[in-house]
Amino acid sequence: MTALPPGPAAPARRAALPVALCAALTAALAGCGEDPDAGTNGVGKLEATAIEKKAKTAADAAVAVRVAGTLVSKGGTYKLNMRLKKTGGVGSVTSKNSTFELLRVGEALYLKADAGFWVHADSDGGDGGAEPGEEDRAAAEKLDDKYVKVPQDDPAYKQLRGFTDMNVLLDGLLGLHGKLSKGDRSTIGGVRTIKIMGGGGNGGTLAVSLEGTPYPLQLDRAGDAGVLTLGDWGQDFPLEAPAKEETVDYGRQLPRDSP
Structure with missing residues (x-):
């Protein structure tokens, strides 16, 4: 009996096998999705405690930062926009209905506000908010848009200085409360x-950069105590005392109702 030559179907079946394998492999790879840590600094793979440690280390080593947002502290609500570094800070703070600027160079702290701020502060001496008199208005006009140096023995000095102290502010802000866990990527x-x-999440939420240095970029404070963004990490800025003609000596402690 003469053997029949192989029919055309056999090569087709042999060729179909690698094609099927390739198709299955492609489907499997597509099902895995992209690596969420591809192209990042890798901190997303770490445990929450390790991520927090890296974020704090990065913040401690930075020469400067901008802190902006809302801070609720000791019954008061403040809107901050401060640029800070180790030797001082500059920026604005809004408290109640007043906005004022702060500047600290070394231990010298200055406050600048408009006449309306000083009229309110000078005239409200605890008697229910008496209307400002001519003397109060005249004094306020002299302080309008001028830097007033805050005496270091003034009770307001420590509180106001805290807004300009990079170490104090970050140490107070970056701590989360309770057991740490990882949240979403955003x-x-x-x-x-x-x-x-x-x-x-009840003890606060901190968003840490997955790109470059793992700086903390946003803090949602526990107990709805404010949301702050942290940026311009490591970007130095000029900081110098105001010119003499821009400065006024208040001559005594700041009014009790000033922030």
Whole structure:
């Protein structure tokens, strides 16, 4: 009996096998999705406690930062926009219905506000908010848009200085409360971040950069105590005392109702 030559179907079946494998492999790879840590600094792979440690280390080593947002502290609500570095800070604070500027160079602290701020502060002496008199208005006009040096023995000095102290402000802000856990990934200002949470979020939430240095970029404080963004990390800025003609000596302690 003469053997029949192989039919055309056999090569087709042999060729179908690698094609099927390739198709299955492609489907499997597509099912895995993209690596969320591809192109990042790698902190997203770490445990929450390690991420927090890296964020604090990065913040401690930075020469400067901008802190902006809302801070609720000791019954008061403040809107901050401060640029800070180790030797001082400059920026604005809004408290109640007043906005004022702060400037600290070394231990010298200055406050600048408009006449309306000083009229209110001078005239409210605890008697229910008496209307300002001519003397109060005249004194306020002299302080309008001038830097007033805050005496270091003034009770307001320590509180106001805290807004300009990079170490004090960051140490007080960056601590989360409760057991740490990892949260969602998000984007802040175009930068990819990973969130870490204290107490499931009840103890605050901190978003840490997944790009470059793992700086903390946003803090949602525990107990609805404010939301702050932290940026311009490591970007130095000029800081110098105001000119003499821009400065007025208040001559005594600041009014009790000033921030």
